[in-house]
Structures are given as C-alpha cells and as structure tokens.
Amino acid sequence: MTDKPMYINIATDIKNNIKLGKYKSNALLPLVHEFCTKYGVSRVTVQNALSLLAAENLIYSIPGKGTFVNEVPANEFVFNFEELREFNNGESYIVKLLGVDIINPSPEIMIKLRIEDESSRVVNVKRLLFDKEKPAIYDTKFIPYYSGMPVIEAEIGYFVFPELVSNVVSLYEINRQITVSALLANTEICSILKIAQNEPVVIVEQKMLNEDNIPVGWGKLYYNYQYFSFNAKKINDQGL
Amino acid sequence: MTDKPMYINIATDIKNNIKLGKYKSNALLPLVHEFCTKYGVSRVTVQNALSLLAAENLIYSIPGKGTFVNEVPANEFVFNFEELREFNNGESYIVKLLGVDIINPSPEIMIKLRIEDESSRVVNVKRLLFDKEKPAIYDTKFIPYYSGMPVIEAEIGYFVFPELVSNVVSLYEINRQITVSALLANTEICSILKIAQNEPVVIVEQKMLNEDNIPVGWGKLYYNYQYFSFNAKKINDQGL
DNA sequence: TAGTGGTCTAGACCACTAG
C-alpha cells in the first residue's frame, strides 16, 4: 500500500475524500499548491495524481479557475464482442460459409452503406454458425466491393468483420457500432436457423466505419435466442 | 495541430507509426532516450506521450527491458444503461410501483444474493414501466433487508437500483454487472406485460456488488421485445 | 494584476533486467 508511488497514494486519498463527501460534486477541490503542501510533494506529482482521477472522469480542471469534482459517474458498461470467436459451453461454433455474392445494393443497403450509385457493387457474405449439428447464428454482411478484394470462398470463410475490410481501413482506425434488438423471426430466418415460426431471434446489427465515419461494412447476426447472452460490467476504476 | 502540447503530438506520431506498421506488434519500440533525441524533448515529455498510448492499451512497458507494441486492441464495446431513465421515442416511461414486499428469500434468491440464512429477510420491489397505456418493461428487484431501509412505497417509487442500495454502499463503490438474454415469456410475464403467449421478452439481469464483490442487490428487467434496443460503440482512442 | 492549472526541462535516484 504505502510502497506504491506517491502520486498513486495521493490519487487514492483524494478519491476517498470524494467518496466520503468531504469534496462534494461540482465543488472546487483544494488548489494544486495546497495539495503540494498537504502531501509534501512537488506540483508535478500532484498533477500526476489529478490526471489519474481526471482519466476516471471523477474530476475536471479549468485552467485559471481550479479543479472540480464531477457528478456521480455515468452508467457506462463494457462488454467484449467477437463475432466468430464466441463460445458456447466452452466450445467454439462451427462456421459454414453459405455464399459470397457480388450484388447490386438494395435500397436498404444503399442507405446503410451510404452508397449513391445503384450500379455499384457490393459483396454479400453469408455464414451460418453451428453448435455441432444445430444452426445457432446466421451472419450476413455487406461490404462495398473494391478491386483486389478477397472474394474467393476459401479465403473468406473464417474472416471476421474487421479483417474483411482491412484492405480499405487500418485495423486501428475502424470504428464499430453494434445495436442489439429482438424480433420474431420471419420465414426466411426460421428456415435458415431451423426454428419454429414465431420463435424469437436476437439481432446484432454491426456497422463498420472508417476514420471519417463513412460506412465500410454493414451486417446482421441473427441469434437463435437460446444462444444469445451478453455480459457487461460497469466501468469504474482505472485500478486505484 | 502543431499548437497542441508536444506530448500529444509525439503520442499521435508514435501511434501513426504503429498504424503504418513501422512499429510492429510485440516489437520493442525505440527507447525513451532515443525518442528524446528524435523529438528533441526531455524524458518526462516522452514518458507523458507513452503514458497516453499505454492508457489506450496500444503499448506496454517493462522496466529494465523497454516498451513494446501490443496486439490489435480487444473488441471492447461500451454502452450506456440507466434503468428508469430510458427513453422511448424521446419520451420517458411512466413508472408504476406494483408493490414492495418483505419476503423470505427463495432458494434462487439465496444463491443470487449469497444469503445463507433462509429466515433472513429480503425486500422485493416490483415495478412496471409504461409507454403511455401500454406495459413495456417489468422490473423486479431483490435487496437484502437492512434496518432503516426505505420500504414505504411513496419513498421507493422512482429509485433506481444504485439509489436503493446507497445506504449500504457508496454510489462510487458499487460494481454492477448486467446480463442480456432473450426468452419466450411465461404465463406470469405475459399477463403482466399483456403480451400474447410465446411472445419473446428480452431479459436484463442486474447484479449490484459492493467493493468486496458481495451481492447487495439482484433483479431482472423483462422487456416487451419491441421496447428493447441497445447501442454500443467500440472503445478506441482517448481523443488523440 | 495576481492567481490558476498545463506543460516542459535538467537532473536525480530507484528497482528491475540481462549479460
């Protein structure tokens, strides 16, 4: 505890005082030079401590004014999502490629991929993920066609979304958004997933965006509801 | 761009070189003193730049060895979740308190709340969230009873989970986990949500844990599937 | 104008690594 660096101990101490209500929401914290005196350290050390708390969104500073305590942190949750590497009872799904088609985009796809030219081409990759013999997740994706794109089925089978578009955007640059919702399955999805009419499916819609927020891929994962479960944890500390 | 602090510019430059593949995964980055020479700055400035990239999980350092480039960052997504403040077409739900009961825990509740004594008491708060006249979400929560706990209905009506347990854990200390899954509604849920037999519901299970990871609350939100939708964004930059 | 937080330097000491 006490053998930790001073700036960690100071950050923990300030955090405790915020928790105890000694430093209140929106109130001015003691000044940097006051913290220096209180803890007997230099300005840089105090500022390192405050930077940690600012990274946690617990405080914020206004140059010329001072440092203030934030409201109770927002309810942000994190979860991990990797499409093909999801596990089912510790075993990974068997991936079967249903087809790779080069198509002209439907009006919906044109909107989702922000394509204006209806004669442009889009690659549609369709896959089915099996739990042994049982279809569990149906995966369909649309990616604007670019020359040199891998469309040979053997190449594409096990690619996940970021890899499919990695020729047009660096893996580090990709923004990704997902939307989770639930629906009664329609006839097509029912027959693909081999479920009864009107059984629910959970849909995970994925958007891939490049650094300018232009869509470079769009798709949906249809889960047999029995195979869908997400765990998320509230974001708290950065390890204080 | 160039009027930003040096440590920001240096971090951006190093990040770009990682993206361009000039600095490769798991490879040793140039040494701190080499960066000092390259950018003509002091060690502290280089280390501030590297700290930013370490906070993004792009690099990691081993004292005595050097600084290394991480694998492509994990697929972590964030979303915001606040139970009663969720909106439906821009309007908030109408909250109706169905009841507050002090009960002896069922075996399931005993496991979820890690209660060993079956004669101990648990408070069950049941609420229904309406979209105008239509039931949208059914909310049931279980909290170990403690003396002084608000159990008067008027007091409890609009409390969200963290507030209900705030007497036993500080708002800053609470760990929260949620699990999202889908199910065919049973008879009870169907009648509460006024949906047809076998319509799907989405279940958001919530666990509240104190700082020692002991459960201090457990509950489920049952969504009429038409009212369920989650948006999540991939975690990337810290604003570089 | 006096005070604030933000950035930066030169120099110091430390624990750790690896030969």
Added chain:
DNA sequence: TAGTGGTCTAGACCACTAG
C-alpha cells in the same frame, strides 16, 4: 555492471481567469 523505464523535484514559462 550498464542500461532500462518509473518516479520525483525545483524551477521555469505559458494561456487562461477574474477582479
């Protein structure tokens, strides 16, 4: 033993705030 990243200091200059 020489080299690494981590921490810390004293002192400096800056842009910003607010009277």
